[in-house]
Amino acid sequence: MQGALPLLALKILARRGPLHGYSITAQIEAMSDNVLRVEQGSLYPALHRMEEAGWVKARWVVTEYNRRARMYELTALGRKQLEAEQARWHAVTNAVGHVLKHA
Amino acid sequence: MSWVSRLVNTFRASRVDRDLDEELRFHVEERARDLMRRGLDRDTATAQAIRELGAPLRHREDSRDIRLMPWLESISQDIRYGSRALRKSPGFTAVSAITLALGVGANTAIFSVVNAVMLRPLPYVEADRLVRVWESNHRFDRPRSSVSIPNFLDWRAQVRAFESLAAVSNAGGSFAATFSEGAELVRGATVTAEFLPVLGVTPALGRNFLADEDRFGGDVRVTILTEGFWKRRFASDPSILGRRIPLNGRNYLVVGVLPGSFSWGSGIDLLVPLAPDPSSSRGDHRLTVIGRLRDGVTIDQAQTELAGIAATLAVQYPASNEDWSVQTASFYNWLVPEAARDSLVILLGAVGLVLLIACANVANLLLARAAARQKELSMKVALGAARWRIIQQVLTESFLLSLVACAAGIAGGAAAMRLLVTYGPANVPRLNEASFDLTVTLFALTVSVTTAFVFGIVPAIQVSRTGPAATLQDATRGAISGTGRQRLRATLTVVEVALSVALLIGAGLLLRSFWSLQQVDAGFSVTPLMTMRVALPSVTYPNARVRGAFYERLLTEIGTLPGVVSAAASSSVPLAGGNTVTEVQLPGEKGRADRQPSADWRVISPAYFATMSIPLRGRDFSLQDRENSVYTTIISETMARQYWPNQDPIGQTVILSSLGNRERTIIGVAGDVRHFGLDTEPRPMVYYSTVEVGGLASSVVWRSAVDPASHVAAVRDIVHRLDPTVPLYDIQSLTDLLSVSPAPRRFNMYLLAVFAGVALLLAAIGLFGVTAYIVSQRTREIGVRLALGADRHAIFRLILGRGVALAVTGAVIGVAAAFWLARGMQSVLFSVSAADPGTFVAVPALLVLVALVACYVPARRAMRVDPVTALRAE
Numbered sequence: 001m002q003g004a005l006p007l008l009a010l011k012i013l014a015r016r017g018p019l020h021g022y023s024i025t026a027q028i029e030a031m032s033d034n035v036l037r038v039e040q041g042s043l044y045p046a047l048h049r050m051e052e053a054g055w056v057k058a059r060w061v062v063t064e065y066n067r068r069a070r071m072y073e074l075t076a077l078g079r080k081q082l083e084a085e086q087a088r089w090h091a092v093t094n095a096v097g098h099v100l101k102h103a
Numbered sequence: 104m105s106w107v108s109r110l111v112n113t114f115r116a117s118r119v120d121r122d123l124d125e126e127l128r129f130h131v132e133e134r135a136r137d138l139m140r141r142g143l144d145r146d147t148a149t150a151q152a153i154r155e156l157g158a159p160l161r162h163r164e165d166s167r168d169i170r171l172m173p174w175l176e177s178i179s180q181d182i183r184y185g186s187r188a189l190r191k192s193p194g195f196t197a198v199s200a201i202t203l204a205l206g207v208g209a210n211t212a213i214f215s216v217v218n219a220v221m222l223r224p225l226p227y228v229e230a231d232r233l234v235r236v237w238e239s240n241h242r243f244d245r246p247r248s249s250v251s252i253p254n255f256l257d258w259r260a261q262v263r264a265f266e267s268l269a270a271v272s273n274a275g276g277s278f279a280a281t282f283s284e285g286a287e288l289v290r291g292a293t294v295t296a297e298f299l300p301v302l303g304v305t306p307a308l309g310r311n312f313l314a315d316e317d318r319f320g321g322d323v324r325v326t327i328l329t330e331g332f333w334k335r336r337f338a339s340d341p342s343i344l345g346r347r348i349p350l351n352g353r354n355y356l357v358v359g360v361l362p363g364s365f366s367w368g369s370g371i372d373l374l375v376p377l378a379p380d381p382s383s384s385r386g387d388h389r390l391t392v393i394g395r396l397r398d399g400v401t402i403d404q405a406q407t408e409l410a411g412i413a414a415t416l417a418v419q420y421p422a423s424n425e426d427w428s429v430q431t432a433s434f435y436n437w438l439v440p441e442a443a444r445d446s447l448v449i450l451l452g453a454v455g456l457v458l459l460i461a462c463a464n465v466a467n468l469l470l471a472r473a474a475a476r477q478k479e480l481s482m483k484v485a486l487g488a489a490r491w492r493i494i495q496q497v498l499t500e501s502f503l504l505s506l507v508a509c510a511a512g513i514a515g516g517a518a519a520m521r522l523l524v525t526y527g528p529a530n531v532p533r534l535n536e537a538s539f540d541l542t543v544t545l546f547a548l549t550v551s552v553t554t555a556f557v558f559g560i561v562p563a564i565q566v567s568r569t570g571p572a573a574t575l576q577d578a579t580r581g582a583i584s585g586t587g588r589q590r591l592r593a594t595l596t597v598v599e600v601a602l603s604v605a606l607l608i609g610a611g612l613l614l615r616s617f618w619s620l621q622q623v624d625a626g627f628s629v630t631p632l633m634t635m636r637v638a639l640p641s642v643t644y645p646n647a648r649v650r651g652a653f654y655e656r657l658l659t660e661i662g663t664l665p666g667v668v669s670a671a672a673s674s675s676v677p678l679a680g681g682n683t684v685t686e687v688q689l690p691g692e693k694g695r696a697d698r699q700p701s702a703d704w705r706v707i708s709p710a711y712f713a714t715m716s717i718p719l720r721g722r723d724f725s726l727q728d729r730e731n732s733v734y735t736t737i738i739s740e741t742m743a744r745q746y747w748p749n750q751d752p753i754g755q756t757v758i759l760s761s762l763g764n765r766e767r768t769i770i771g772v773a774g775d776v777r778h779f780g781l782d783t784e785p786r787p788m789v790y791y792s793t794v795e796v797g798g799l800a801s802s803v804v805w806r807s808a809v810d811p812a813s814h815v816a817a818v819r820d821i822v823h824r825l826d827p828t829v830p831l832y833d834i835q836s837l838t839d840l841l842s843v844s845p846a847p848r849r850f851n852m853y854l855l856a857v858f859a860g861v862a863l864l865l866a867a868i869g870l871f872g873v874t875a876y877i878v879s880q881r882t883r884e885i886g887v888r889l890a891l892g893a894d895r896h897a898i899f900r901l902i903l904g905r906g907v908a909l910a911v912t913g914a915v916i917g918v919a920a921a922f923w924l925a926r927g928m929q930s931v932l933f934s935v936s937a938a939d940p941g942t943f944v945a946v947p948a949l950l951v952l953v954a955l956v957a958c959y960v961p962a963r964r965a966m967r968v969d970p971v972t973a974l975r976a977e
Contacts, residue, residue, distance in 0.1 A: 021126060022133040044126060070126045 005038065005046050006055075007089055010074065010082040013056060018073040021047060047072060055081045177492065181499035188500060189507075195472055199465040200507045202868075203554060205861055206461035207505075207512025209454040211547040212519035213854075216527070217447050218546075219537035225434055226366045228303030229395075234402055235437040236268070236392040236409065239430035245701075246430055248684075249273055249388040252379045254416060254424070258392070259297075261412050264405035265394035269297035271367075272377050273389050278350040279640040279830050282336075288638050288830035289332070289350065289372045296376065299327075301395045302367070309344045309359030316358075317376040325376065326350070327359040332372035350375075352642025385423035386686050386760055393434075406431045443531050445930050446851045452924075453609060453858045456602045458550070460865045462558040463599045467869055469501070469562040470592050471876055476566075493567040494560075501559025502552065509551035513539075516547065528847035565591065589880065592873045593909055599869045600913025601920060603862035604950055608921035609928060610859035611942035613852040616933040620845050626776035626785065627677060628716035632837040633811035634676045634804045637822060638830050647797020653825065654793055654803075655726070658708060660821045661805050664814055670805040671711035672793055677778045678840040679802065679833070685761035685789065689746065702742055702787035703778065704761055706796055712737075712773055714806050721753040721771030724792035734763075735792065737771040742787035759789055762796050781845055782933050804837070812836060851931060863950070866913075867957040874906040874961040885965055886973025899966040906958030907951065914947040921946075 012027050013019060019027070024047075025038040050056045055078030063069045074082070131152045138148035189196045227233055237247040238254065250258075250270065259268045272293040280289040292298075296317035299305070306327060316323045326348060328337075337343050347354040355375065379390075396405055409429040417424040517539050527534045637657075644650045654672045661670040674683065685704045709726060712719040721737070728735065736759065743752045752769050759767055775785035805811060805818075815834055822831050878885070885898055925937040935942075 020129065020133075022130045026137070044130075067129055067132065068125060069129050 004089070005042065006050060007082070007085045008036070009043070009046065009050070009072075010055065010078055010085065013072055013074045014079065014082055018071040020069045020071050024072070050078070053081075054078070177495065178499065181496045182503065184496065185500035185503045189503060192472070195468060196504065196507075198868075199468050199504055200511065202461045202464050202865065203505060203508030203551075203558075204511035204515060206454075206458035207508055207547060207551055207554065208515035208519060209858065209861070210451075210458055210550050211512055211516030211543060212523060213447075213450050213454045214546050215516070215520045215537045215539060215543045216523055216531070216534060217451055218540070218542055220439060220447060220531060220533050221444055222542070223533070223536070225438065226364060227434065230434055232266075232396040232398070233301070233434040234265070234394045234396060234405060235432050235434060236394060237430040237432075238388060238413070239428050240426050241428075250390040250392045251385045251388050251423070252383045252390060253381055253385045254413075254427075255390050255392055256379060256381055257416055258409060258412055262394075262405075262408055264396060264400045264408045266397050267297040267301050268392060268394040269301040270295045270377060270379065270390040270392050271298060273391060277638050277832075278375075279352075279638045279828065281349045281352070281640070281828050286640075286828045286830040288832045290370050291326075291350070291373045291375055292367060292371050293377045294374050295379065298374070298393075299361075301393055302365075303395070304361065304365050306359035307362040308341075309357070311359065312374075312376045317378050319378045319380045321378060323376070324350075324353055324355045325358045326355040327361060327374040328357060329361045329365060329371055329373060330363040333360045336372075348373075352640040384760070385420055388684060402431055402433055438532050440532070442847075442930065446847065447531075449609070449928060449931060450851065450854055450858075453606055453855055456606050457858050457862055457865075458554065459557075460599050460602045460862050460869075462554055463595045463602075464865045464869050464872075465504070466558040466561050467592050467595050467599075467872055469497075469558065470565065470595075471872060473497075473562050473566045490567045494563045497563035497566055498556070498559045501555040501563070505551045505555030505559075508554075509547055512551065513544065513547050526850065528843075528850045531847070561591065561595075589877065592876060596866075596869045596873045596909050597913040597916065599866045600910050600950060600954070601917035603859070603866040604914050604917025604947055605921040605924055606855070606859040606862045607946045607950065608918070608942055609925060610852070610855040611946050612925060612928060612932055612935055612937065612939055613848070613855050615935040615939055615942060616931070617845065617848050617852045619934040620781050620848060623777070623781045625677065625781060625841060626717060626774050627837075631809075631811045632715070632804055632806050633814065633834070634679070634802055634837060634840075635815075635818065635834040636802050636832050638801065638832070640828060643826070643828065649797075651793055651797040653829075654708060656825060657803065657821065658710075660825075661803070661814070661818055664807075664817050666807045666809040667811075667814060668806045668808055669710050669714040670803065671714040672708040673711055673802050673804065674706040675778075676802045676804055676837065676840070677715075677776050678780065678837070678843070682778070683761070685759050687742075687746070687787070687789075688758040688760075690756055690758060690766060702738075702759075702789050704759070704789045704791065706762075706791045706793055708793040711790075711804075714804055715776075716806075717776060718774040719771050721769070723771060724790075724794055726794055728792055728794045734765045734767045734795065735770045736767040737773055737790040738769055739773055739785065739788035740775045741785050742789065743772045745787055757789075762791055781841075782848075802833075848931075848933065863953060866950070867953050870906055870910060870954050870957040871961065873909065874902060874958045875964075877905060878902060878961045878965045881965075882968055882973050885968045886970040889968060890970040890974065895966045898968075899962050902962040902965040903955070903958050906962070907954050910951050910954030910958075914950050917950075918943060918947055 008028050009024050012024055012031075016023075016027060021043055025043055028036055028038050047056065047058075051058055051072075054075060056072045057075050058070050058072050060068050061071050131149065134152035134155065135145070135148040138151055139145060143151065224230060225233075236250065236258075238250050239246045239248060252270075255268070255270050262268060276291060276293070278289045278291050280287050294312075296312040296314050299311045305311075307330065309327070312325060312327070315321060316325050328343065333339060333343060337346075340346075343357050343360060346357045348357060349355075361374075394405070396402065406429065409431065413424070413427060413429045417427060520537055520539065524535055524537050639650055639653060644653060658670045658672060661667055683704050684701050687700050687702050707724070709724045711717075712723060719737070724735070724737070736757065738746075738752060738757075746752065746757070747755060752772060755769050756766050757769060759765065773788075773790065776788070777783060777785055778788070803818075805814065807814060819831060822829055888898065889895065921943070922938060929937045
């Protein structure tokens with residue numbers, strides 16, 4: 001899961017637009033039918049690392065409950081990264097599947 | 104992450120952490136909301152949300168702690184965070200900084216004086232070996248009397264404990280110096296040749312007096328100038344040695360110039376040799392004696408040895424020396440008298456109390472603030488911050504606050520110190536040397552840092568106790584921990600009130616002393632009286648007749664000035680300092696144990712009593728006494744009471760040793776005059792007439808129907824017209840002299856009153872704060888009560904009662920503390936007991952009154968709580 005978290009986060013952000021951290025977790029869990037459980041504590045460091053790498057950008061917004069929340073949004077660089085990661089993921093999973101099937 | 108951004112991140116750690124904290128807090132809230140939707144209650148949901156998030160965050164905190172210089176980083180982070188927090192609540196910051204600055208400033212100012220007066224070393228080489236020596240007569244209650252010349256000479260010849268013993272004459276300190284520009288009064292000290300060696304001073308130019316120049320009958324006239332006089336009068340002329348200066352009409356050869364570090368008395372211009380006359384009277388006490396102990400000899404050993412010598416002398420010369428022994432004191436104990444030290448210690452204690460009160464007040468404010476920041480701080484705890492990190496953060500904020508206060512306090516303290524130096528009483532020695540040196544600055548810093556710890560630690564520990572569970576419980580409003588905090592704030596308020604009561608009682612006692620002092624009758628009427636002094640050069644005025652003639656003409660001319668009611672002369676006016684003493688004996692009777700065989704004496708002109716408004720029975724001296732061959736005197740009431748109890752002394756005779764050791768007839772009894780200050784009981788006094796003894800008078804007083812100061816120019820003209828070589832000095836009004844006498848008391852009283860006022864204000868603020876806090880905490884409860892039909896006035900009384908109960912508790916403790924503390928004040932009180940019932944009742948009453956006022960506003964607010972609003976707010 002650890003290695004997949006940035007990829008999933010990027011993918012969710014690409015699909016569902018600007019989201020805050022908790023929504024990202026919730027979405028990942030919901031879409032994987034609760035199979036994938038996000039290690040919540042590691043999501044934020046991952047998000048911050050992606051922010052520093054320039055894949056996402058973040059801004060503070062005020063929510064309906066009048067709370068400040070940090071919204072993350074994919075950048076152009078992030079979109080490229082997502083494609084690269086996705087390609088790498090497919091390559092890796094294909095390779096893994098190949099090994100499992102033919103070993 | 105590149106090393107650059109890692110570095111940047113290290114410095115931005117606080118911002119990142121802050122953002123992260125807020126982001127995570129949002130996360131926890133969202134998560135808890137979801138969990139609640141699934142049916143969990145709020146507390147369980149919150150706890151679970153934190154648990155899910157918890158472990159990795161604790162890890163985050165830990166992992167940062169092993170970074171490079173983690174502690175420094177956390178400190179700098181706390182400093183940035185703290186300063187932002189302080190900026191965000193300017194009201195709190197201003198109030199607490201001002202409160203602390205008051206405390207620090209007052210302490211710094213008083214300490215700068217204590218430092219100059221008590222702590223800095225005396226300006227002498229090995230000052231701890233310097234000793235002042237007096238003759239003492241306990242039987243007649245004169246523990247510190249000047250020394251007679253023959254006794255000094257015998258001591259000097261026999262004593263082994265001292266390297267050397269020197270004497271300075273108390274008489275003949277001023278000289279009329281005649282320069283081409285006119286006459287000038289020069290202040291001199293008449294000293295023996297050992298004077299400079301004893302003080303450890305070597306002349307900067309030339310030499311000390313030779314033993315020969317200090318020998319009686321040698322008739323050598325030499326002088327050593329002080330640096331100040333040499334600069335002022337001779338423009339630091341390097342060829343001054345060998346010049347001759349005309350003093351009192353005779354030329355004195357300049358043999359030396361003293362270094363600038365020389366320190367003796369005040370405003371000394373030059374030294375001349377004393378050349379002590381061994382044949383002078385042993386009963387004539389007129390020398391100030393000082394000595395330098397031999398290395399390794401203690402002052403007690405010196406005292407014992409001198410007392411032994413004095414005992415031998417008493418056997419040898421019983422007529423003059425019976426009952427006379429010796430008293431010694433170190434220079435420190437002599438120059439920094441106990442009274443001055445006592446009042447400084449009292450003042451230092453008082454400002455210390457003010458600082459404690461300020462601390463309690465700021466701690467109180469911090470606690471109130473902690474309530475507001477509870478969620479923020481406990482969030483940190485929840486997110487894995489170690490407890491010590493929370494304490495450190497809160498303390499850092501306290502230190503920042505105290506540093507701001509320290510800066511303001513030092514600035515204010517420096518200004519206050521200048522005020523103290525300017526308006527401080529003259530009897531505080533070395534006060535003018537007070538300055539802001541390193542010691543004072545370090546003191547201010549230490550005080551500030553300690554203060555920060557004192558007022559910061561309690562709230563810090565309080566806050567850090569908050570468990571993570573309380574973190575997000577919005578609705579609880581910290582009900583549980585709030586009780587503890589309320590109790591803490593109440594305790595602090597009680598302490599504040601107690602300290603203020605103690606201070607106020609101290610100030611009250613001084614106020615009462617001062618008031619009693621104002622009721623004392625000085626023995627003469629001061630307004631509108633003017634005094635000045637003239638110095639007649641002994642060459643042009645060699646005998647009593649010419650001196651007397653000068654004064655007669657001077658007084659006649661002053662008396663004719665328009666507006667002048669009367670004018671008179673005296674050897675010394677009351678309160679101006681200086682004293683002269685004579686032995687007293689009744690004809691055919693030896694001295695008796697029940698009275699002092701001595702009296703102070705003054706030489707006065709006719710009309711002196713009328714001019715001074717001193718009551719007189721019998722008759723005054725008159726100009727016609729000249730034709731009279733009978734020697735006369737006027738005595739004071741105290742003298743009359745002691746020597747002729749239940750008898751009329753007028754017409755009786757008495758033998759007075761001074762001025763010719765003659766039997767004199769008493770012609771009048773004058774009212775007692777407080778010559779040495781209002782707080783000193785009058786002593787027996789005898790008066791001689793200028794008509795008989797001539798010009799021993801040097802002070803002139805005149806009473807006038809208009810402002811007596813308006814005659815100064817005219818009086819100057821008269822003196823100049825009579826003799827341009829006669830200098831005129833010490834022109835002042837007796838009102839000024841009288842106001843100088845109680846100055847030390849007034850000074851102490853004002854300062855203590857100011858401190859007590861500040862304390863009272865702080866206590867009132869504390870009471871107001873705690874009551875207002877109680878009201879804000881209990882708004883809902885009050886709302887419920889009101890909704891259930893409670894009487895609004897009962898609510899008002901409830902809240903008011905709570906505040907007043909605190910004040911009364913504090914007042915009771917304060918009274919007990921003051922009772923104990925005030926015993927140390929007895930020495931500075933005047934005719935008021937340290938347990939003065941009036942003060943001990945009035946002060947607590949005043950405080951309870953102030954408490955009522957301070958609690959009135961919050962109590963009214965409680966009464967007006969709108970139940971609907973109060974309940975809806977939940």
